[in-house]
Amino acid sequence: MRVKRTFRLPPDLADRLTDYATRKRLPQTQILEAALQSFLSPDGPDRLEAALSRRLDRLSRQMDRLEQHTGISNEAVALFVRFWLTTTPPLPDTALAAAQASGRERYKGFIEALGRRIDTGASLLREISQDVRSDAPETTSGFE
Numbered sequence: 001m002r003v004k005r006t007f008r009l010p011p012d013l014a015d016r017l018t019d020y021a022t023r024k025r026l027p028q029t030q031i032l033e034a035a036l037q038s039f040l041s042p043d044g045p046d047r048l049e050a051a052l053s054r055r056l057d058r059l060s061r062q063m064d065r066l067e068q069h070t071g072i073s074n075e076a077v078a079l080f081v082r083f084w085l086t087t088t089p090p091l092p093d094t095a096l097a098a099a100q101a102s103g104r105e106r107y108k109g110f111i112e113a114l115g116r117r118i119d120t121g122a123s124l125l126r127e128i129s130q131d132v133r134s135d136a137p138e139t140t141s142g143f144e
Contacts, residue, residue, distance in 0.1 A: 017031065017032070069125055072124070072125060072128065073124070076124065
């Protein structure tokens with residue numbers, strides 16, 4: 001059994017209700033019933049808070065992973081720079097131009113290889129995880 005009620009709505013709210021009902025192809029009564037059920041539900045705010053908490057938890061986990069990935073990237077670059085600086089002797093002025101030309105070619109090859117890795121979805125993090133699992137009993141390299 002249904003009880004008939006008559007309500008007056010502000011024109012802008014009535015227009016929004018009409019537009020929404022038209023877009024969703026639902027009767028206005030059904031939309032109003034759902035809105036009232038949600039508004040009058042005692043656990044409505046609790047459900048909203050729980051949904052927001054889940055979303056915030058997910059975002060927090062994503063930020064933690066991002067922080068971990070950034071840390072790994074920073075450490076990898078720092079380790080490479082330290083290794084390169086300690087093992088590469090300075091060049092004499094006579095060999096500088098040839099070394100720069102060679103460096104440009106090698107850098108171009110590096111960028112192309114990096115582009116291929118990104119296109120295939122290769123990940124340094126996955127590669128490190130696989131290497132660590134396969135090399136677990138071995139000792140670390142002398143880069144540290």
